[in-house]
Amino acid sequence: MKRFVLLTFIILSVLTSCDLILPDSPDQTNDPDYGGDAQEIFEVRNGNEPYFTESDYDHEPGWEYYSPLDSLGREGYAMALTSYSNMNFDERPSISQYYPSGWKQERYDSSLVDGGWIYNRSHIFGRQLGGDDIRNNLMTGTRMFNADASGGMVAFENMVADHMKEYRDHEVLYRVTPDFGGDNLLAYGVLVESDCLDCDDSADFCVYIHNIQPGIVIDYSTGDSWLSSDLPPSQDEEVSLEDATYILNTNTMRFHELDCSEAPSPDSQNYRLTDMAYEELVDAGFTPCGTCRPQASAQSAA
Amino acid sequence: MRILAVFLDKSGHTDFMGRRQSSDRAAIDRLVKYASGRTIFIRPYSEPLFSNCPDAHTLICSDFQSVTDGIFLAEGGQIVDQKSFDIIITFNWNRDYPGRQVFRVDGTLFNDTGHEDFRGSSHEKITMTIHERREN
Numbered sequence: 001m002k003r004f005v006l007l008t009f010i011i012l013s014v015l016t017s018c019d020l021i022l023p024d025s026p027d028q029t030n031d032p033d034y035g036g037d038a039q040e041i042f043e044v045r046n047g048n049e050p051y052f053t054e055s056d057y058d059h060e061p062g063w064e065y066y067s068p069l070d071s072l073g074r075e076g077y078a079m080a081l082t083s084y085s086n087m088n089f090d091e092r093p094s095i096s097q098y099y100p101s102g103w104k105q106e107r108y109d110s111s112l113v114d115g116g117w118i119y120n121r122s123h124i125f126g127r128q129l130g131g132d133d134i135r136n137n138l139m140t141g142t143r144m145f146n147a148d149a150s151g152g153m154v155a156f157e158n159m160v161a162d163h164m165k166e167y168r169d170h171e172v173l174y175r176v177t178p179d180f181g182g183d184n185l186l187a188y189g190v191l192v193e194s195d196c197l198d199c200d201d202s203a204d205f206c207v208y209i210h211n212i213q214p215g216i217v218i219d220y221s222t223g224d225s226w227l228s229s230d231l232p233p234s235q236d237e238e239v240s241l242e243d244a245t246y247i248l249n250t251n252t253m254r255f256h257e258l259d260c261s262e263a264p265s266p267d268s269q270n271y272r273l274t275d276m277a278y279e280e281l282v283d284a285g286f287t288p289c290g291t292c293r294p295q296a297s298a299q300s301a302a
Numbered sequence: 303m304r305i306l307a308v309f310l311d312k313s314g315h316t317d318f319m320g321r322r323q324s325s326d327r328a329a330i331d332r333l334v335k336y337a338s339g340r341t342i343f344i345r346p347y348s349e350p351l352f353s354n355c356p357d358a359h360t361l362i363c364s365d366f367q368s369v370t371d372g373i374f375l376a377e378g379g380q381i382v383d384q385k386s387f388d389i390i391i392t393f394n395w396n397r398d399y400p401g402r403q404v405f406r407v408d409g410t411l412f413n414d415t416g417h418e419d420f421r422g423s424s425h426e427k428i429t430m431t432i433h434e435r436r437e438n
Contacts, residue, residue, distance in 0.1 A: 157399050162397065162424050202324055
């Protein structure tokens, strides 16, 4: 009971402190440009410069690559050297037969989610840019992640697509890397890198797009989601460092080992100590950190 | 006559992190046509947009405040004071692009006096709107 009270307090704290459940920064964010402005749908990475290496450019025009699914059935990065001649202008065929990793579709009020359905089958390498309608190129993305007018996947694809329409001889190296963080089935977001080989203009950027939906709590380990307002009320209860089993990030709903470098700092509003066991936290919707990888056996006696 | 010209996406964003979101030869042609020989003041950043416009009278200018007559093309998220202009021309791409900074024409200062939709070289529909300063 004591732990349940603590948990409910933590969840309420999350809801009162922010509208969004946002991921920790993945490996790519370990750079000085990480602003941590987690209320935004996208954030610029690496000074807006792609992480491409010299060998990444060593491809023929029209080259495309789609990673095979991993052992958990999750999608990997997609990459292409594309141009106007590779773009798709035809009507997209149905892709409803595909069920990307983390596909736990739910319908919400359309005032909360545009169109009602929380998830879209998002093309990893954008279809209009030349991306294929194949399983390996489809991931589960929230409606906001896919179509947010100010910085969802499509908005960035539009910028590149219109650049290639305007400059039809320009070639663009484009890579999208889903960030699952550990064993999660739903990606926290994607890193999108784009570089026009022929100019420095609107097709050049490096951004991280968060896979989020305001007003909805998402369990990234499964793809399950629920309304923020469905969560129960709670009370406060402090846990000392001596009694703590893990550090919680109440923003990302991840839990960390006490010495984990990815854990929030004690002065962060998202920092909480808990004495709950591994299994209890997982049952409550928390996800183990992909960096420190907490072990269930060592902590379950708490 | 001081005239401001800006490009906007569907949400009113002017730029993506200080860079232009898009470009279109047809939109530049419209701007040059509107100018009718009037000088278009630009930053060096905007110079390539006019590389194929022999009829355009452009001038690189970093301080438009001292200019009394001409069109100022604000690109790349430049902050401008609407009060110092007589006319604002907006070109809307009618497309969703990423951005954070939004530009709204101040309706207490300007009237919409006309708009025109036209097909761009890479955009299905661009909307050019003229906003003229209200008389005091």
